Amino acid sequence: MPPAPVPPSGPDRLDLIFAALADPTRRRVMSMLLEDDMAVSDVAQPFEMSLAAVSKHLSVLAAAGLIRQERRGRITWCMLDPSGMRMASVWMQGFGQFDPVDLDDFERFLEAELREMDDDDA
DSSP states (O other): OOOOOOOOOTHHHHHHHHHHHTSHHHHHHHHHHHHOOEEHHHHHTTSSSOHHHHHHHHHHHHHTTSEEEEEETTEEEEEEOTTTTHHHHHHHHGGGOSOOOOHHHHHHHHHHHHHHHHHHHO
16 A cells, blocks of 8 residues: 555645535544544445445545555555644634633623613613
């Protein structure tokens, strides 16, 4: 098996990651590999598609740097690449810079505001 291609860096890598994750089959494969490393044939088993089609999905995930494939004897094993999602995770965390709204606090604020408005009207 030839060495795995090195995924690009920068915005091109981010595009590959999100394009790879856009497909529900590939997301399901990622979930399966979250449990444990799997042989390609085991990855293919739950899907109603050819082994070649599953292999194409695996190639897309590998090109994005989300999984690694390793040949052990006659079997190709697939495993999550722990660093694969780091770039996307860092990018997404940039949007999490704002604290989430605490709905209980918001409700108390609204109740106080409404009481104040009622007091002003009286």
